[in-house]
Amino acid sequence: MLQRKRWRFAILAILPTLAIFAWVRMYPIAETLRLSLHEWNILSKNKPFIGLANFRELFQDQLFLTALVNTSIIAFGVLIVTIPTALVIAALIHHRTRSRFAGFYETSVFIPHVVSLVPAAMAWKWIFDAKLGPLNALLQMFGIPAQAWLFDPVLSVICIIVLCSWQALGYAVLIYLVGFKNLPVSLFEAAKLDGASGIQRFWHVSVPLLKPITLYVSVVTLISAFNVYAQAFVLASDSQGAPGRQVRVLVLDMLENSFRNYRVGYAASEAVVLLAIVLVLTLIQFGLLREKGRS
Amino acid sequence: MTDAAMSRQASAKSGGRMKTHGKLIDLCIDVFLFGFSLLMILPLVFLVSNAFKTPQEMLSWPPRIIPSDPTLENFRSVLADTPLPRWIFNSIAFASLSMVAIVATSAIAGYVLAKFRFRSLNIIFILILATAIVPFEVYMIPLYFQAQMLGILNSIWGLLLGYLVMSFGIFLIRQNVMHSIPDELLEAARIDGAGELWIFWRIVLPLLRGALGALAVLAFFQAWTSFAWPMIVTTTRESYTIEVGLALFQTGFTVDLGRLSAASAAVLVPSITLFVILRRNFVQGVASTGLKE
Numbered sequence: 090m091l092q093r094k095r096w097r098f099a100i101l102a103i104l105p106t107l108a109i110f111a112w113v114r115m116y117p118i119a120e121t122l123r124l125s126l127h128e129w130n131i132l133s134k135n136k137p138f139i140g141l142a143n144f145r146e147l148f149q150d151q152l153f154l155t156a157l158v159n160t161s162i163i164a165f166g167v168l169i170v171t172i173p174t175a176l177v178i179a180a181l182i183h184h185r186t187r188s189r190f191a192g193f194y195e196t197s198v199f200i201p202h203v204v205s206l207v208p209a210a211m212a213w214k215w216i217f218d219a220k221l222g223p224l225n226a227l228l229q230m231f232g233i234p235a236q237a238w239l240f241d242p243v244l245s246v247i248c249i250i251v252l253c254s255w256q257a258l259g260y261a262v263l264i265y266l267v268g269f270k271n272l273p274v275s276l277f278e279a280a281k282l283d284g285a286s287g288i289q290r291f292w293h294v295s296v297p298l299l300k301p302i303t304l305y306v307s308v309v310t311l312i313s314a315f316n317v318y319a320q321a322f323v324l325a326s327d328s329q330g331a332p333g334r335q336v337r338v339l340v341l342d343m344l345e346n347s348f349r350n351y352r353v354g355y356a357a358s359e360a361v362v363l364l365a366i367v368l369v370l371t372l373i374q375f376g377l378l379r380e381k382g383r384s
Numbered sequence: 385m386t387d388a389a390m391s392r393q394a395s396a397k398s399g400g401r402m403k404t405h406g407k408l409i410d411l412c413i414d415v416f417l418f419g420f421s422l423l424m425i426l427p428l429v430f431l432v433s434n435a436f437k438t439p440q441e442m443l444s445w446p447p448r449i450i451p452s453d454p455t456l457e458n459f460r461s462v463l464a465d466t467p468l469p470r471w472i473f474n475s476i477a478f479a480s481l482s483m484v485a486i487v488a489t490s491a492i493a494g495y496v497l498a499k500f501r502f503r504s505l506n507i508i509f510i511l512i513l514a515t516a517i518v519p520f521e522v523y524m525i526p527l528y529f530q531a532q533m534l535g536i537l538n539s540i541w542g543l544l545l546g547y548l549v550m551s552f553g554i555f556l557i558r559q560n561v562m563h564s565i566p567d568e569l570l571e572a573a574r575i576d577g578a579g580e581l582w583i584f585w586r587i588v589l590p591l592l593r594g595a596l597g598a599l600a601v602l603a604f605f606q607a608w609t610s611f612a613w614p615m616i617v618t619t620t621r622e623s624y625t626i627e628v629g630l631a632l633f634q635t636g637f638t639v640d641l642g643r644l645s646a647a648s649a650a651v652l653v654p655s656i657t658l659f660v661i662l663r664r665n666f667v668q669g670v671a672s673t674g675l676k677e
Contacts, residue, residue, distance in 0.1 A: 098580040099500040106493040107508055109548050113527060114515045120526035178420065181413050188414060190421075196663060197421035203659050203666065204428065205609045207630045208648035212427035214634075215434060215641050223430075226445045255424070260670065267671045287409070316521045319611040323631055340521050340612060347525050348616065360522045371517050 121364075124357035131351040143358035153359065156342040159246065163321075163338070164314035166250035171257045171310055172303060178258070179265030180291055195266070202259030210323035213252045214239070217324070245325045245335050252320050257313070261306045268302040269295070301378060308374040312367050316340060339363055428652060434645035435459070442642055458646035468647060470622060471629040475608055477540050478625060482547035482607035487600050489549050494557025495588050499570065516551035521612055528616055538623040546613040547606070553599050556669070560595040561588065598669030601662045608655065626651050 125143055129136040147153050182194050201209060216224050217238040225235040238244050272295065280290045296303075318340035325335035339359065347356035429449060434442065436454040462468055497509050527546055528537075536542040565588060573583050589596075614625040624632070630651070634644050659666060 095500060095580065096502055096504075099496050099502060099505060102492050102580075102584070103496045103505070103508060106489040106549065106554075109489060110512060110515070113530075113545060113548055114518075114523070114551075115511065117523035117526035117530065118515060118518055121523045124526065178417075181417055185410065185413055185417065188410075190414065190418060194417050194421050195667075196660065197425045199667070200425055200428070200656060200659065203605055203609075204652055204656060205627055206611055207627045208431065208652045209428070211630070211634065211641075211644050211648040212431035215430070215645065216427060218641065221442055221641060223445070223447050255427075258424075263667060263670055312519065316519050316612075318521070319627070319631065322611075323634065343521070343525070344612075344616060353525060353529075356525055360525065364518060364522045367517060367519055367522075 121357050121360050124354050125361045126358075127354045129352075129354040131353055136354065139354075143355050144362075146355070147358055147362065152337065153342055156337045156339050157362075159336050160315055160317065160339045162246060163249055163253065163317055163336075164311050166246075167253045167257055167314040168307055168310055170250065170254040171261050172307055174254075175258055175261030175265055175306070176296070176299070176303070179262045179269060180295060182262070183266060183269040184287075195263075198262050199259035201256050202263075206256075206319040207323055209256065210252060210320055213248070213255075214324060217248050239324060240335065242335065248324055249317070249320050249336055252324060253314055253317060256320075257310050261310060264302060264306050265299065268299050272298055304374055304377055308370050311370055315363065315366055428656070431645050432649045432653065434642060435649040437642060437645075439642055458642045459650070462643050462647045462650075465643075466629065466633055466647070467621060468626075468629070468650065471624050471626040472651070474540060474543075474623065475626040478543045478547075478614075479604045479607040481540065481544050483600050483604040485544070485548045486550045486553050486603040487596055490553030490557045490599060491589065491592065491596060492584070493554045494559075495561050495584060495592075497554065498558040498561035499565070499567070512551055512554060516555070520546065524613055524616065527613075531617060538618050538620050540623075542617045543607075543614055543625065546617070547603075547610065550599075550603060550606070553603065556599055557592065557595060560592060564595075565591055594668070598665045601665040602669040605655075605659075605666070 124136075126138060126140060127136040128139045128142070178198060182191060182198075185191055185194070188194075216222050219225060219235060219237045219239070222238070224238065229235060236244055238248055276294055276298075277290055280294050285293065317338050321336050321338045321341060340363075343356045343359040343363070346352045346359065430447060433447075433449050433451060435458055436456070437451045438453055438455050438457070441448070441451060441453060493512075497505060524546065531537055531542045531545050534542075534545075536545065569587065570583060573587055578586075609627065610625075611627050611631070614628045615631070618624050618628055621629075630644075630647055633647060
């Protein structure tokens with residue numbers, strides 16, 4: 090009787106949240122999966138089922154393949170820049186926890202992560218600007234000719250990686266700092282007694298112990314970088330000023346197919362590819378964690 | 385002899401030389417970290433300073449942090465050309481409503497999922513868990529058509545549709561309830577004849593104040609910085625959020641960095657100030673995302 094009453098309260102209490110969840114999460118996710126197997130032009134009423142034809146077309150679509158390659162380069166570029174930098178910076182900040190400036194270090198590394206994307210991207214647009222930007226002026230001081238950073242297809246990818254890494258770093262440092270705080274102090278004392286130097290302790294004690302955290306931060310960084318959109322939209326306009334055309338990324342390609350070419354089913358199949366990438370990354374993370382737990 | 389005593393003796397033996405050596409290293413680390421921290425915020429510092437520069441001074445090298453001839457012309461011309469206050473209002477209204485919705489739904493769902501053990505609830509939890517890893521970008525197109533059917537495109541309600549719930553918020557509260565609210569406390573209240581709703585309102589919520597604060601800050605900033613969703617939901621100048629407005633403003637004009645900086649600075653300064661004030665809440669919230677495992 091009492092148990093029944095509690096059950097009724099629990100269900101009634103969770104029902105509104107569950108309903109919203111079903112409405113704005115589960116239903117659209119299911120709908121994405123369903124639409125990806127249909128041909129749907131916004132303007133026409135019927136949506137014929139066409140199986141995997143959308144996916145077959147995707148992998149011959151030059152624009153999509155470019156977007157996929159660009160996005161992957163950006164995502165792995167951000168990963169390679171962010172993770173080692175974050176590990177070292179977090180180690181140094183942790184070492185100087187008692188310093189008067191520790192709060193300043195933490196805050197200023199973290200600020201780029203919380204500021205809105207577009208204003209922050211504006212700051213970098215100025216830095217990279219070919220005529221006004223300080224980057225070119227700096228390079229010229231060393232005799233390096235000015236570059237059209239934001240209009241060159243290779244350089245503009247690098248610019249996006251720099252911007253995304255600048256923003257991702259704060260999060261990674263923060264998570265690493267939590268990790269450092271949870272490391273067992275006794276191990277470090279033991280290593281110290283054995284005469285290990287600070288760098289040796291970092292490399293042979295901290296880094297291996299922090300492996301699960303490295304894995305977690307890497308996956309989170311990769312996933313968010315695969316969803317890059319605003320950064321490319323603001324930084325990489327093409328020569329006619331069309332935003333984001335210079336460096337085509339997955340989300341941009343998807344939105345163009347849906348809202349410019351009116352091919353919603355096709356755009357949904359791109360979303361499914363994005364989902365597949367995210368799922369694979371997550372599974373890799375779980376797989377590696379479990380392996381580590383066994384050994 | 386204890387370990388601690390031994391280590392004390394060891395360090396005493398190597399003497400004062402080690403100590404000064406260590407101090408020197410610490411000083412180097414401080415100098416490095418200080419420089420690195422400054423570099424991290426330098427782009428934003430320059431953004432704010434550029435907002436006050438005349439077009440001539442924008443060209444000068446090296447760039448000055450404090451403009452020699454500060455002007456408000458950039459701000460005046462941005463305000464004349466764009467409904468910037470309107471965009472800021474839209475963003476604040478959207479972020480506040482989203483914050484309220486997320487805190488409310490997460491608090492109740494997190495509590496129920498933590499303290500009531502029924503099989504039906506397990507199924508609900510697994511459903512929420514399964515959708516948590518799906519990025520927003522994956523399902524935003526069908527969600528757009530839902531907003532269209534409701535006739536709420538180009539409005540704050542349309543924006544809100546995408547940001548009503550937050551899976552991570554539910555996990556955060558659930559975790560907090562499990563760790564900080566003992567079953568005995570709830571049982572004692574039940575024996576005293578308290579109703580379930582009363583328990584939630586009078587016992588659980590006050591104990592969750594810290595976690596709810598962290599979640600509120602996180603939710604507000606999440607909506608405030610959102611880009612892709614507002615980009616597709618709003619298509620009229622009056623309904624843009626500040627992010628979308630700024631991004632389109634920079635394409636609509638020939639690149640005028642002075643005015644772009646002014647508009648950006650007008651957004652950045654309040655949000656950074658807010659962040660520095662709420663830093664503890666924020667850091668606590670973000671840090672707990674990493675503690676899930």
